[in-house]
Amino acid sequence: MQLSRDDLLSAYGTMVTIREFEERVAAEFETGDMPGFVHLYAGEEAIAVGACLDLEDKDVIASTHRGHGHCIAKGCDVEGMMLELFGRKDGLCGGKGGSMHIADLDRGMLGANGIVGAGGPLIVGAGLTAKTLKTGGVAIGFVGDGATNQGAVFEAMNLAVVLDLPVVFVFENNYIGEGTGVEYSVGSGDIAGRAAAFGMPVEKVDGRDFFAVHEAMRACIARARNGEGPSGIEALSPRYYGHFEGDPQAYRGDGEVEKYRDKDDCLKIFRQKVLEAGLLEEGDLDQLRDKARKEVDDAVKAARAAPAPGKADLMTDIYVSY
Amino acid sequence: MQLSRDDLLSAYGTMVTIREFEERVAAEFETGDMPGFVHLYAGEEAIAVGACLDLEDKDVIASTHRGHGHCIAKGCDVEGMMLELFGRKDGLCGGKGGSMHIADLDRGMLGANGIVGAGGPLIVGAGLTAKTLKTGGVAIGFVGDGATNQGAVFEAMNLAVVLDLPVVFVFENNYIGEGTGVEYSVGSGDIAGRAAAFGMPVEKVDGRDFFAVHEAMRACIARARNGEGPSGIEALSPRYYGHFEGDPQAYRGDGEVEKYRDKDDCLKIFRQKVLEAGLLEEGDLDQLRDKARKEVDDAVKAARAAPAPGKADLMTDIYVSY
Amino acid sequence: MAKKTIREAINDALRQEMERDERVVVMGEDVAGGAGLDGEEDAFGGVMGVTKGLYGQFSAARVIDTPISETAIMGMAAGSAATGLRPVAELMFCDFMGVCFDQILNQAAKFRYMFGGKATTPMVVRTTYGGGLGAAAQHSQCLYGMFTAVPGIKVVVPSNAYDAKGLLIQAIRDDDPVIFFEHKTMYDLADEVPDEAYTIPFGEANILREGSDVTIVALGKMVLEAREAADKLAEDGIEAQVIDLRTTSPLDEETILESVEETGRLVVVDEANPRCSIAADVAGLVAGGAFEMLKAPVKQVTAPHAPVPFAPELENLYLPNADKIVAAAKEIAA
Amino acid sequence: MAKKTIREAINDALRQEMERDERVVVMGEDVAGGAGLDGEEDAFGGVMGVTKGLYGQFSAARVIDTPISETAIMGMAAGSAATGLRPVAELMFCDFMGVCFDQILNQAAKFRYMFGGKATTPMVVRTTYGGGLGAAAQHSQCLYGMFTAVPGIKVVVPSNAYDAKGLLIQAIRDDDPVIFFEHKTMYDLADEVPDEAYTIPFGEANILREGSDVTIVALGKMVLEAREAADKLAEDGIEAQVIDLRTTSPLDEETILESVEETGRLVVVDEANPRCSIAADVAGLVAGGAFEMLKAPVKQVTAPHAPVPFAPELENLYLPNADKIVAAAKEIAA
């Protein structure tokens, strides 16, 4: 743990912002005022934040359908995100994308993606840009456990190795793809091992432990920045909400989520570690949570008050010129 | 080597038939009378024959763009094949398929395939049929080294493992995919290892040695027939001709093919082994070669004399009913 | 006869065909759900709940959950169909065809022709399409045109529960590959649906309303909009003949042409984007086959040439609807 | 000005744009060739030899050989385009789009809209299409219709070397994703082609021949057939106006409609299968936009609704050609 106090505050602040964001989105979605499909990231915050803490704007991430956490970790504007989720004209994507396609190229966030696995090849492209234009940037692709069974992801891993690109794959193993368990869907049961067989180092870490994720990612990112090619981590941590909002989660065991929230929660683990080590105070952490809560609350208020896009917006942004 | 004399004669006879077929097709293609794209299998005969010797009609194979060897090994009619390559009405596919789509469902030959890697998922389907209808059949998918980088093949391996199907993958490593070497295109450089990481046993064998291939396949096929799930072999053996007929093979080293033909030839290796072990006589082998040569010559004569399909055939065989 | 939703009608069809023929199997992502997890079996029954209950009756041997590997799913369907099964594969959203189109385009569709008539590939792909749920650009497309363009495939786009059941049973019994499109907003629409199995032949459009002033050709959900439009037009004294295509391949050219010969006017309605669409296809057909009887320009009512937007306000503007059909019809039949 | 083949013209365009802009990179299977092997470098220069020599000039950093992984290639192109490169990816045969369509359909094409205008994706996919080489069902298709249907993409189908160079340079400089179709039998066709770089704007059809009796709209290789047909028709006193679409998206609707308004008759020629084709699309356009001036049914000359057959005798029967165009034109303009 060689992180500065500022880093620790930033890490917790971002994690708790994601948590507050997702819990609030769950509540807002229940009101029926939020359109579309929403997939929540609560429970996995340590992965996104551990992976992105050391990234810069020139670094690029490709996300998944469960993208809010990655967005916030990569520095996207929370109010802009909330506006987008409500389909507002001033949302991050002008209300045209929504939760499943939220993106911010200026922040190096190449988009959530409604197509499972599609981010794999895209992030290889971002890696190619970094290598070709010598930007010094790295490219991080988030891939769910279920997504690791997609042809696109396999091809992407191989191509990243073949071209020796500055790419890091973050396999987010939350045990479930939609309603199917990893034990069923991944033949070998071993995501990291299968990925490593493509010819790159892949470390398995406890995704509930921010420090473990961050440490492993530090090595991967350094490798990539030094021109030593791709690598990956498999980070294990459960999701707390259904696959999508509205999912009754019949595939879960009794009390499963409660157990996770109680015993495996990444925020609790973080708190415990920094408090035990005397690195931060309770008050610091509570303050960050309150700040996050307020930020999210303000965002919801702004979003609810904001105008929807209209007729003039329907046929813009399809082409640069046509 | 527990093969009977009949098995040995059959194995050599099939191998030499493939060789004679391919050498003759090369010559016929040069005349300009054979249409389309042709990919020749000469050099790799021991793989197809080692893999297929123990198969029955109820067993199914899925082939590649380089499919003549698989066809002959699986028992397709040589004359019907030659007619098809010449685009004749009585060809195996009525002249509608040609070399790249040659097939014979009655023989359990599910088709050559113009789409690299597409046979992977298809053979999983054949495995599913065998398992569901309890036919006792096995399903063998041939996959080139280059094809092992296709998403379709990765997905197929995983699905075969997940569903525990009677499938055997035969990775034909002839070092080259079109004009690109395995060392470049396969990130790990290790096709068998990468496949094994999907959760099935995959053995690497000398593909020039019929006995090695046959032995390894015997285990895989037994496994599949016993309901113990998928497996694979990686068999290494060079191709002698260009990627397609007409390819100048600029990517080859000087004298590379000559060296292969001289030192690594699967027919020579077979001859040497059975002669040394006193299992067959020179005369047996020469007789088989002569028979094969005549069979192929007859096939060419028949094909050259045979009628082309015509107007009445153009719009048939698209649907069963429409 | 009982009222059944489209969801129930499709479930009915699957169950009855599985009972009738042991070669019929269902496969896809979470068609049961819960595999490898601690909760209930058959936890989803398909993400839209359409296959619910089949797992309990037919077990994992015939209701096959798969990894997220659409290429392998489609290929497994094609390969098993060519070797003796009659698979019904679920592709959760037709938009995902992008990741697995080869197994349809170059494999299933072409086997029979490439192999000189020696293969049959009796597979069905059930998939969802269409807008209206705020599912945005990657989960709302209407890709039946892309399949209609491919020789060797049949394409079904039912508009009601009765048709859904009869057309799906036909699809399962059909010896050619069939893509079956279900509109994701229509599953709860109910209709009189017989309990017993029945089939509806392909290539026979359904004339839902007689009328001599203008022909409205529509498919899928647009049939509902077309009927509503016809009612509104009738209020203004314009009698529209409404034709539900039911299948786009084969296409019932005869019924379309006969109708246009009667009315002399055509509006084609298609929820898809306009270029190379079913709307364009039918318009082109009529421009060739019924030109002499045409009295006015052929009108196409489609989504615009843009991806499907997320915000409900935009999506509403985007989707074709009864008012747009009425406006188009009035332009040529007022 | 020197005569150059289409192959040379395309090579010219790539080389000049790579010289001009370091962000332009070329990628695909064997675009150089020989990687990881003992023989020559740049052993293929693309399987059709189109990229030959670029590797020597620009090295492996900008002429990127890939494994056989089309999804990863298309995705790498899309992802690199959205982050600052201007990639030109080669897809050996357009038929292979089946294995990688998602990266075009759902990614490259939709980024800009889904992201509210904040992304640009300046990528080009060069690919081959068409019949005539006995390459059969999986290597002979004309899939430009499938791309034309997708909003967010531009589609180019040049018919000669001059256009090929100018349109490809335009494509590379264009900030939207472009699919560039090259007919596999036309690479050796030569033409006057300037040495210097020049662009041809998209959406401007080329009127190749004036004539007042019938309009013939064609694209790609069919333009050659259309010109031949026009010459034959002239012998019988029928003067055809021949329009080369050049791009199908954007489509030059104006030129088509104006021409039909002049001639009153239309034959559309498309090498693709008929359903939801460019032929249907243009016929539908005219049925809506130039109906009042149409004097006869619109004729579509296309391949039939069948996969491309292997045997040369069948392929000859299958492909549209000048004689079929002449026959269609005479039916309406005799």
Ligand SMILES: Cc1ncc(C[n+]2csc(CCOP(=O)(O)OP(=O)(O)O)c2C)c(N)n1
């Ligand atoms: C190509 C494709 N197939 C299927 C889906 C439907 N789908 C969306 S998310 C999902 C599960 C993904 O699981 P995983 O990768 O583990 O991510 P998680 O949801 O657990 O974050 C599925 C099947 C899709 N969106 N795209």
Ligand SMILES: Cc1ncc(C[n+]2csc(CCOP(=O)(O)OP(=O)(O)O)c2C)c(N)n1
């Ligand atoms: C999807 C697809 N991509 C590319 C091709 C072009 N192609 C045909 S064969 C081939 C090389 C295949 O290499 P490999 O799998 O090693 O088989 P081999 O030719 O060595 O037998 C390529 C690139 C194709 N037919 N299909």
Ligand SMILES: [Mg+2]
């Ligand atoms: Mg998961």
Ligand SMILES: [Mg+2]
């Ligand atoms: Mg090879």
